[in-house]
Amino acid sequence: MEIFWFLTFAVLLAGYFALEGFDIGLGALLPVLGRTPAARDRLVGAMAPFVLANEVWLVAIAGVLFGAFPALEGQALSRLYPLVVALLLAWIVRDAGLWFRRRTAASWRPVWDGALTAGSAGLALAWGAILMAVVRGLPASPFDLPGLAAGVAMLALLAWHGRTFAAWRLRNGTGGTGRALLLSACAAAAPAVLVAAAAAGHMLGNAAPDQTLTVLSVMVVPVAPILVGAQVWVWRTFSKGALPTFF
């Protein structure tokens, strides 16, 4: 049972980086790829319909951690305190940029585009540092050179993934770049999956008791096809055609 929930955790983690990874990367690259306001609108329009369905994978990761590995959740989050706070603040700023950039007067849009870019870059940097801290066994002060280096590496990786996604989507979701997008998605997920694999033994030893895991399984497994179906529906609906404009 704990193996099933560890695999669920790993799948969610891989899915988060493969999917939300391109939103983060594209957000960080926004001023580079979109030199004009119109170009930025198109880039945001490309990723906008995916963001809500993508970012929620991390909420699910936190939920699984709390439900199936509660002891670990308290341990890991509290040891990573400053990094998790930085991650959350970056996430909030990124989301605010997305949600508000078209809701305010046009003169304010550069401010929200700046929030989108800064928040996205902050998310990538925080993730790199968090994964590095987990690899090093949760050191007391995770803000150091290796953490920063890992953050920069993560930023570069996700930026590449975001750029690949934009190229694929803005060419109408078809053509040879589909394979490139799959490749960059796997690459974006790889570091987190490797870290989770390395931590597998520790996680399995800290799972919730069988009674709790059984309850979770009984409730979640029947609904799992709906979760997957909803995600597939998003991709079928928004992979091609004109770009929606709400964000």
Added chain:
Amino acid sequence: MDVAGLARLQFAVTGSLHFLFVVLTLGLAPLVAIMHTRYAITGNPLLERMTRFWGQIYVINYALGIVTGLVMEFQFGLSWSGLSHYAGDVFGAPLALETLLAFFLESTFLGLWIFGWHRLPRRLHVACIWLVTLTAYASALFIMVANSFLQNPVGAAEEGGRLVLRDFGALFTNPSLVFALPHVLGAGLWAGGFVVMGASAYHLFRRTQEREFFTRSLRIGVLTSLAGSLITVAFGFAQFGPIHSVQPGKFEGVIPGLSLGLMILIGELLQLAVMFVLAPLLIRDLLARWRWLHPILMAMTPLPFAAAIAGWLVREVGRQPWLVYGKLSVADALTPGLTRADVIASFAGFAGVLGLLAVVDYALIARAVRRGPGQVALGGADLPLAAEPVPANSL
């Protein structure tokens, strides 16, 4: 203030901010779903405009619901790791179910609904907003199950210094839950109704072009708050019995006592006003025609939100000093080794950023209301993919 006090204050501030937006989400979601359904059946353009206008208000409000909710979810592990250590095997389950069964689907279907205009077949598009509503209510259920467990830890037994799950069903029949959940959902309808009512009163008072639109909206707002007030007040008073037997002395402190008084005062006055003044004045649209009443309706809009915050203060402060009532104190649940500097920095960051964004969000809702149904972005025209080759080439 000590570290535990600061961490508690951080949780209280972020939680209150979260609930201000959640309560409106819970109230507006079913209204937008009903409007969209009626539009889909009748094809009436007025109903389409209502769906998009009130849907946009709902969506702008939702943005802050998400970002404040993220902080809530992670705060358990950040500041209160003693809780996950002691009670995580029980308390974690409803939270995990909330993320997987409710919020995951809610967020996905909301994305489909927001961006699905002109794309999804009409019936499937309507299904999305109903699924958003259903999962929002499921979310409220799981969060209230988790919260009620902290108020009254049923279905669990202590083994080796930790709580283990004995009876998951008992969490859903918890006396701290069964009346509190409809109380919260009713408060959502009440708040949603008042926002629709206040915004409609603004346009009617300003004598904008949208008279029919806002006369109908005003009626929806009043009837929704009437339903919401009946549910909220009935299930509010129904809670006194269970609370008396489960948490005697809950209202004895200064803050719970004053908050309870304030909530009941606001609730009773507003219920009387809605039931005996506003609802009867819907006859012959008197409420829409009596312009001198409209500033009063606008001024009343924040009151259900104030009552909602007061309600949470009663429920949460009245549980002190316990985190898990009678079993784990707040002080014992605090993450070991947490420093004042840690908490002050994160508190300043979260309260500063979320507080600022909350103000911005309300300003944007006010702006969307002021601009009216003529300038709604939700469901607006798409950007053609091939119009400008420049960005694609620059890749």
